[in-house]
Amino acid sequence: MSKRHSAKYKIDRAMGENLWGRAKSPVNKRSYGPGQHGQRRKSKVSDFGLQLKAKQKLKGYYANLTEKQFRKTYDEAARRKGNTSETLIGLLEARLDATVYRAKFVPTPWAARQFVNHGHVTVNGKKVNIASYTLKPGDVVEVKEKSRNMALVLEAQQSGERDIPDYLELGDRGFSVRFVRFPELADVPFAVKMEPNLVVEYYSS
Structure with a gap:
């Protein structure tokens, strides 16, 4: 692994x-904590x-x-x-890596951070490789043309594991997304x- x-x-x-909410999470099989004391009765x-x-x-x-x-x-x-x-x-949610994950450009938040750090996305047409970059409403995040056939991008787009929230607006065949607004807890x-x-x-x- x-x-x-x-x-x-x-x-x-x-x-x-x-x-x-991933299908392979070990919690699906064992809900108790890790380690030799993971099954002890939990105190208040x-x-x-x-x-x-x-x-x-x-x-x-x-x-x-x-x-x-x-x-x-x-x-x-x-x-x-x-x-x-x-x-x-x-x-x-306005972090660039969070938006890349939500838009299903990649399958996990970890992959999103790496994807941004390696320079695979642009914001409003300019390369941004800082995962913590804060988007503003109206900003458009796009996967670079040469990065669109990467295996993890194709895997994420074909996954039915999660839906894209309505504070994001997809475009360009699913390879660009507009950050519409800052969401509230109930929206995420x-x-x-x-x-x-x-x-x-x-x-x-």
Whole structure:
């Protein structure tokens, strides 16, 4: 198993949930945690424990962002007007790699980060290779012509595993996407329940 896949499945096992709704997740067979103590009876989790898990789950979902990256996104959400938890979700989904994943250009968030870093996409016609680049409403992300026949692109486009949300608008035979608006939590097709309100509580306490 590749390092990328084992890391992804390790997060699934640690959280006890199939974060991306993928058919091959080990949680589909074993819902308990990893390691020799994974099947022990679980004690009641504290409020802090719930908040920490909510943060780790959301951070892990986006290809396991570093704490520094995630905290920076949270600080930006807190700085903006409006509901911080909803703004946090909107900013995470506005990341270039998240949009590449949502548009089904590639099969996983990990692949999306690598795809962007290797220079396979443009934003408004210009090459951008920074996965954390924040899109603005109206921005158009496109797979470069020479990258459209890559195996992982074809695999992702043929997958019926997930749908494309309505805050993205596909074009050019599925190889370009327009970021229509910042979504709210209810708009995002998470495979599991996310609780950004608990993330806000975690950083506010």
